[in-house]
Amino acid sequence: xxxxxxxxxxxxxxxxxxxxxxxxxxxxxxxxxxxxxxxxxxxxxxxxxxxxxxxxxxxxxxxxxxxxxxxxxxxxxxxxxxxxxxxxxxxxxxxxxxxxxxxxxxxxxxxxxxxxxxxxxxxxxxxxxxxxxxxxxxxxxxxxxxxxxxxxxxxxxxxxxxxxxxxxxxxxxxxxxxxxxxxxxxxxxxxxxxxxxxxxxxxxxxxxxxxxxxxxxxxxxxxxxxxxxxxxxxxxxxxxxxxxxxxxxxxxxxxxxxxxxxxxxxxxxxxxxxxxxxxxxxxxxxxxxxxxxxxx
Numbered sequence: 257x258x259x260x261x262x263x264x265x266x267x268x269x270x271x272x273x274x275x276x277x278x279x280x281x282x283x284x285x286x287x288x289x290x291x292x293x294x295x296x297x298x299x300x301x302x303x304x305x306x307x308x309x310x311x312x313x314x315x316x317x318x319x320x321x322x323x324x325x326x327x328x329x330x331x332x333x334x335x336x337x338x339x340x341x342x343x344x345x346x347x348x349x350x351x352x353x354x355x356x357x358x359x360x361x362x363x364x365x366x367x368x369x370x371x372x373x374x375x376x377x378x379x380x381x382x383x384x385x386x387x388x389x390x391x392x393x394x395x396x397x398x399x400x401x402x403x404x405x406x407x408x409x410x411x412x413x414x415x416x417x418x419x420x421x422x423x424x425x426x427x428x429x430x431x432x433x434x435x436x437x438x439x440x441x442x443x444x445x446x447x448x449x450x451x452x453x454x455x456x457x458x459x460x461x462x463x464x465x466x467x468x469x470x471x472x473x474x475x476x477x478x479x480x481x482x483x484x485x486x487x488x489x490x491x492x493x494x495x496x497x498x499x500x501x502x503x504x505x506x507x508x509x510x511x512x513x514x515x516x517x518x519x520x521x522x523x524x525x526x527x528x529x530x531x532x533x534x535x536x537x538x539x540x541x542x543x544x545x546x547x548x549x550x551x552x
Contacts, residue, residue, distance in 0.1 A: 260318045260507075267314075275300035280315060287319060287342035287366060287505040294340060306404050309340070309379040316342035316363070319504055323349040324356075331359035332379045335372030336397070342366065346497070346504060350538035355531075357497045360388040364395070365484060365498045366505050368433050368457075375433070377402040377410065389417045391491040394459070394484070396431035398422065423487050428461045432484050437466050439521070439552050447472050448548055451519040454480035454495060455550070461485065465524025469495040469532070472515045473508050483520075483528065495520075496532045510539050515546070522549040 259265070261280050265273050279285065279293050289297075289312070298308055309332050316330030324347045331343040343363025347356050357365075364375055374397035378384075383405060384392070392401060392413050401413040414420065423431055438456055447470045454468025460483050469481040481499025486492040495518070500510070518532050529547055536543045 261315055264314045264318065272301055286507065287316070288370060289340040289342075291338040306379070306410065309334075309404065310381075310406055312340075312342075313379065313381055316359070317344055320344040320346070320359075321504060321510075322347045324353075329359040329381070331363040333363040333367050334376045334378075335367045335370075336374040336376060337372060338376075339367075339370075339372070341370060341372070342505060343501070344504070346501060348535060348538050351535050355494075355497065355535050355538075357493065357501060358385065358388050358391075360384055361391055361484075361493055361497075362501045362504075364392070364433075365481070365493060365501050368484070369480060369482070369498065369502045373433050375401055377404055379404040381406060384416060387491050389413065390421075390488045391484075391486060391493070393417055393420050393422045394432040394486045394491075396434040398431060421487060423461070426462065426487050428487070430459075430461065432459045432486075434459075439466070439550055445517075447478060447515060447517045448519065448546065450478050450480050451517040451548065452550075454482040454499070455519045455521075458482040458495065459485050460521075460524070462487065462489070463525045465521055465526045465528070467495050467518065467520030467524070467528050469499040469519075470517045471499045471503055471513055472517075473503070474512045474514045475508070477506065477508065479503050479506060479508075494528055494531060496528070496535055513540065513543050515544050517546040517548065519548040519550060522551040 313330045317328045320328035329345040343359050345359045402410045404410045450470035451468045458466045460466045467483040472478050479502040481495045483495040484493040
């Protein structure tokens with residue numbers, strides 16, 4: 257099987273290819289670079305931290321699914337654990353553009369679903385759009401988040417978003433990636449339980465529609481996605497998109513989705529059911545979806 261990174265390897269100095277392949281061509285590589293792996297690449301390349309992260313952006317962009325724009329974008333975030341997480345833009349042919357996931361959102365949600373509780377910095381090729389600046393302003397670490405771009409010094413998110421509006425303006429102290437709710441259910445089905453686990457991780461302080469998605473692939477692997485709500489509402493990231501990012505970064509094709517489960521709070525002031533159904537319809541009309549409404 258040809259590596260998704262084949263074309264990128266051809267742009268690297270010959271003496272570096274083996275070091276990069278040793279990490280990125282491992283069968284279990286899923287867009288995550290540990291602190292130890294990053295140090296290995298630094299030693300091989302003699303690049304400083306920011307230079308190496310910029311050099312890794314094409315590897316992140318290789319995960320892009322962009323059938324509408326054909327414009328592949330990558331992003332890399334460093335979590336509180338010093339682990340790096342790749343992200344890439346995600347588009348859905350046949351669905352409205354509002355369902356699109358930006359690369360910054362992808363990398364952040366990827367880190368979140370892998371257990372990170374905060375983001376230290378984000379590396380991208382271009383200045384983040386207003387949508388992503390507002391999305392990042394919801395993070396538990398928004399006040400200290402650093403943004404790294406080519407050929408300029410890193411700057412704080414707040415420098416990119418002066419006089420910002422955020423959770424605290426609405427009386428919300430907890431940010432995205434901080435601890436979520438804790439609801440229980442007597443469901444015994446594995447797919448449903450994974451969806452409930454994602455619900456418990458979700459951030460929905462404005463609508464109270466805590467929700468989570470579980471996607472089962474034909475291989476049997478199950479990935480999850482939690483709802484990431486935003487004080488400005490529109491930059492909120494639905495649970496399906498977060499789960500699809502998780503699937504995307506796991507190297508699983510959307511054509512291999514076997515079944516989906518959506519769990520959400522019955523008393524929330526919104527519902528993700530209709531939009532989830534519409535987006536799945538655009539991917540494959542035959543994907544079955546189970547819906548679990550929690551009343552607590």
